[in-house]
Amino acid sequence: MPRVLLFGPARDVAGxxxxxxxxxxxxxxxxxxxxxxxxxVFADLCHHAQVWVNGEPADEATAxxxxxxxxxxxxxxxx
Amino acid sequence: MPRVLLFGPARDVAGxxxxxxxxxxxxxxxxxxxxxxxxxVFADLCHHAQVWVNGEPADEATAxxxxxxxxxxxxxxxx
Amino acid sequence: xxxxxxxxxxxxxREPAPPAQGNTxxxxxxxxxxxxxxxRWAKEPPSGAVVLxxxxxxxxxxxxxxxxxxxxxxYDGPALRRMEEVADAARxxxxxxxxxxxxHRVGLLQVSDDAVAVAVASxxxxxxxxxxxxxxxxxKATVPLWKRERWTGDADSPGGExxxxxxxxxxxxxx
Amino acid sequence: xxxxxxxxxxxxxREPAPPAQGNTxxxxxxxxxxxxxxxRWAKEPPSGAVVLxxxxxxxxxxxxxxxxxxxxxxYDGPALRRMEEVADAARxxxxxxxxxxxxHRVGLLQVSDDAVAVAVASxxxxxxxxxxxxxxxxxKATVPLWKRERWTGDADSPGGExxxxxxxxxxxxxx
Numbered sequence: 191m192p193r194v195l196l197f198g199p200a201r202d203v204a205g206x207x208x209x210x211x212x213x214x215x216x217x218x219x220x221x222x223x224x225x226x227x228x229x230x231v232f233a234d235l236c237h238h239a240q241v242w243v244n245g246e247p248a249d250e251a252t253a254x255x256x257x258x259x260x261x262x263x264x265x266x267x268x269x
Numbered sequence: 270m271p272r273v274l275l276f277g278p279a280r281d282v283a284g285x286x287x288x289x290x291x292x293x294x295x296x297x298x299x300x301x302x303x304x305x306x307x308x309x310v311f312a313d314l315c316h317h318a319q320v321w322v323n324g325e326p327a328d329e330a331t332a333x334x335x336x337x338x339x340x341x342x343x344x345x346x347x348x
Numbered sequence: 349x350x351x352x353x354x355x356x357x358x359x360x361x362r363e364p365a366p367p368a369q370g371n372t373x374x375x376x377x378x379x380x381x382x383x384x385x386x387x388r389w390a391k392e393p394p395s396g397a398v399v400l401x402x403x404x405x406x407x408x409x410x411x412x413x414x415x416x417x418x419x420x421x422x423y424d425g426p427a428l429r430r431m432e433e434v435a436d437a438a439r440x441x442x443x444x445x446x447x448x449x450x451x452h453r454v455g456l457l458q459v460s461d462d463a464v465a466v467a468v469a470s471x472x473x474x475x476x477x478x479x480x481x482x483x484x485x486x487x488k489a490t491v492p493l494w495k496r497e498r499w500t501g502d503a504d505s506p507g508g509e510x511x512x513x514x515x516x517x518x519x520x521x522x523x
Numbered sequence: 524x525x526x527x528x529x530x531x532x533x534x535x536x537r538e539p540a541p542p543a544q545g546n547t548x549x550x551x552x553x554x555x556x557x558x559x560x561x562x563r564w565a566k567e568p569p570s571g572a573v574v575l576x577x578x579x580x581x582x583x584x585x586x587x588x589x590x591x592x593x594x595x596x597x598y599d600g601p602a603l604r605r606m607e608e609v610a611d612a613a614r615x616x617x618x619x620x621x622x623x624x625x626x627h628r629v630g631l632l633q634v635s636d637d638a639v640a641v642a643v644a645s646x647x648x649x650x651x652x653x654x655x656x657x658x659x660x661x662x663k664a665t666v667p668l669w670k671r672e673r674w675t676g677d678a679d680s681p682g683g684e685x686x687x688x689x690x691x692x693x694x695x696x697x698x
Contacts, residue, residue, distance in 0.1 A: 267512030346687030
């Protein structure tokens, strides 16, 4: 299962964890697994967040495997 | 006689002095006295320099007396 | 709530030091930013102008008064790479730029602490001002960094803690 | 070739210190500029942005290589008053500006020494960048200050010493 990193507000909708493991062969599947586990607030956040795979912007169709790092990046408020 | 302050390149045309005394009841007279004393290079510089009296911009007609400070300010190259 | 350092990603430097070589200093710092050192490092003999920008923690933010602390977290490795991309993009736009530093703080900050410092040196001030402005604007738009604010209450409103308001989508660095 | 201090005009401070009160620090300094202190002084709790500009001695100038030293002289009292006018004019244009410093060096400087430092703090960076830029541009246009350059020779050209090139008429500070 890909490692999933949760940043900023994304942690709030996943019980406070900054990393988790979610199942799926594509980004879309991984997010669906997260929504099943954490509920509609997580699903809603996914609509506003970007997903990066291994540190680079990705999209829903991007394939992911056990060695991959999927990061959920909500809108930023830095600086 | 008004005190005359010479800044930057203005000193070069007055033998290196940073202050001098020149005679005159107006700025114009003072500059004429300087040109008579220091020669045409001084006269030429006066055409490109500003004259301030007591720290404020003045013009040729400005009256000056013994208590006044006349400053000759060539173009600046500061900063 | 500290930054997450995925495998293979460098964690933020605790005490960032100038690079051993090169004209670019990009770092995340878990310690107070060495602003004096950054400004000094930026200056070299051909440089006639150094512009230093410091973004620091204000005692207020949109809709919140009495802000007392901020906590920044970064997606460390990708954040560093984005900051390097910003530096490279600035050099392409202003080729006369000499030394260039972009250092961002992570972790817990108090009011008046520096959150980010940008320093740009160049022979003339036009380039230094424009490149510094570009760097901070582009860092804010493109670097994966989040900020959590903590504020005190008063008679009319309770204190609290929440993510920064005015969040915006991460953008890419334009080439 | 030191600055001339007419009767009643303050001479340049040897070691400028922050003002005991107020938000504006204007000074001529015969000592190296306390740049770190200027940047620190500028920052206050409501300020989210500090822009520091340092103009420093380059190793070259238009048409001259191998510049090794500069000597600045000011018409001290009027120069200080002009710098204060610049600060006031900046506040009129950017009323949100908090602390604002304009400090210019006089006397003999080596390469990389700071000749002038401007620091502007404000809640948002737009104002800090724009006001800092305005201050340095307007200082250069309006303050009675002259610079003499000293450069070394090489096989092709002799060294020398002369007033800075690119001189321009003093302007007034627009209200």
